[in-house]
Amino acid sequence: MRVGLAGLGRFGKLHLAVLERLAGVDLVAVCDPRPDEVAAVTSRNNAVAGFSDFESMLDASDLGAVFIVTPEPLHPEQALAAISRGIAAFVEKPLAMTAAEGERISSAAQAADVPLQVGFVLRFDVQHALLKSQIARGDLGAVVSLRTKRNVSKAWFPGFGDRAHPIHETAIHDLDLLLWYAASPVTRVQAIERNLSGMRYPDGCWALLEFASGAVGIVETSWFIPAGAPANVVTPTWRGTIDAEIEVVGQTGTGRIRLLDAPLSLWTPDYTAMPETGLWPEIAGAVAGALREEDAHFIARVRGRLPESTASVAAAVAGLRIAEAVIASAQSGESVEISLPDSVSF
Template sequence: MNPNTSTPRVAVVGAGSFGSLHIGALSRLHGCELVALCEPNERVAAGLAEKYGIPRTYTALDQLLETEELDAVFLTIPEHLHVGFATKVINRGIDCFIEKPLALTAAEGQQLIDLAAEKQVILQVGHILRFEAQHAILYDSVVNGALGEVMTIRAKRNAPSAMWETSGKSAHIAMANLVHDVDQILWMSAGQRAVSIRAYERNFTGHEFPDCVVATIEMSGGTLAMVEASWSVPSGAPANIVSDQWRGRFDASLEVVGTTGTGHVQVYESGLEIWGEDASSAPNSALWPEIHGAIGGALRDELANFLDRISGRSAAEIVSLPDAVHGLEILEAIVESARTGTEVRL
């Protein structure tokens, strides 16, 4: 961050459904000044700029970086653009927040980390569940020994079948849907690393990528982990993700079983239900709820943590970059094991 500025000047790059949520959170956070938005769709950019009072908009990253004096950039862009865009930001000595995944491969992710260290900038990846209250409480229970030794961790993420059109066409389901779950396994296993992976996939629709995947992961400290994902939740299921941009239901959970206790989280369930004549919903109120016109929840806390770090108000590095890279190694191994039908050792 520029030592001559007391409030970080920041820009958001990408104004899709999640970029819009970032803008809604940053516009009300007191720890920054949102000075610019970069979005190729000029109509979308103009609408968000007017709604949130963003002074300037740009259609290209190079134009933004050449024109604005920035302390940080938030990248909420398609996954295949992450490395190229982040490299440009970091090379200019600008702190960078990048939505998950850090990269599409572990090698590319490590390159970004090395570049950030060389340029002495702060790089953070959007592993939002580390800021969600239920997951954070479960993590504290694990590290405080309340569950004893962790024997097994099980994560499930069944996504809406309708999401395949926007997310399932471009990547293997493991890469598309299991980034958060693998990160939680690494977080909850407290420093362990994966040593062996065996995965299975099935394709019922004939699409390029499989419809479901299941994997077992052997960890270095003896913990056994299991993950599963599918594009299986029907459109008629009560929605638990409800926003202006999207509506659907995720069937997701996390379970940690120890020698003396067990912890269980229903990831998107908040207890809130809204019943209507045509449809019912159970909106999640923990991740990015809009309350009194502002985006709150775990997303707000995640962005506030990054702003505190770049401003020197806090050194708490809740998201681990080495974990982000190892998570990509695990995901690559899941894809390889499922493709070949063999065990992959790391």
């Protein structure tokens, strides 16, 4: 399959390392307005054409699928540009910055019968998927309470503080996981945010969610982790800490995941690290783990080998509705109700 990749930043480079080695994938085009990043790929692989403009790449490359790993505000127009040309679109999270835009992309993909997947990589992580399967088979009983934390390195915030609200940038993963685990829509939220950095978006956000099932969710996310914290993201271009936890309490059992509990420790002259090994471990230039599974899953769907996606687009759109309500609540100080969808499979 002829595949293109847009965005060669921190995360685009990880997808690049996967796509260059994924069986059945012919990476034929990359796109980024930074010529040095494009040249770094095309100069070592002359089968890949380089572009600075997204739509020019789509029009010139006869693609079966495109991976969109660009800054968040660009996702809607790029996803719609791919879908309108019948090109399957993998869009990194968040799918969009508003629920209305997310619905528009989802409807366009359905109407055109074009595969669409949002980059919720945690659904492809062994631990998170195992927790889902334990919940689904009833080992924890009915879900009563869910708590998530996703606190990340302060040093990364300047790259994101003018780009996206933390509920869209970091906690959007948790909203997706909470919908997946609770298997119920959220009907009401109450939230608080803080802006200590003075950038466009706040650097901390906390929310209380009420699910239609009666379950209660607590979400915490902030960008306050100091440089001295043990790193668990350790790639050649990207180092820092994601201190993430999730706990699901059911009527008969509890499930818990802590991202900083990785068994591997590294002490070097420059840093102390406990590299996370499940999401995107980089080994001799190759990237494995959940990111590889996620990309392979999307390609299998585009080939028609899988009827349904593990990463539900309906859940991605429902997550955007919750995110919007969280921001409205944080700004007004009031709780915000969310109207129930007709029927959604999370």
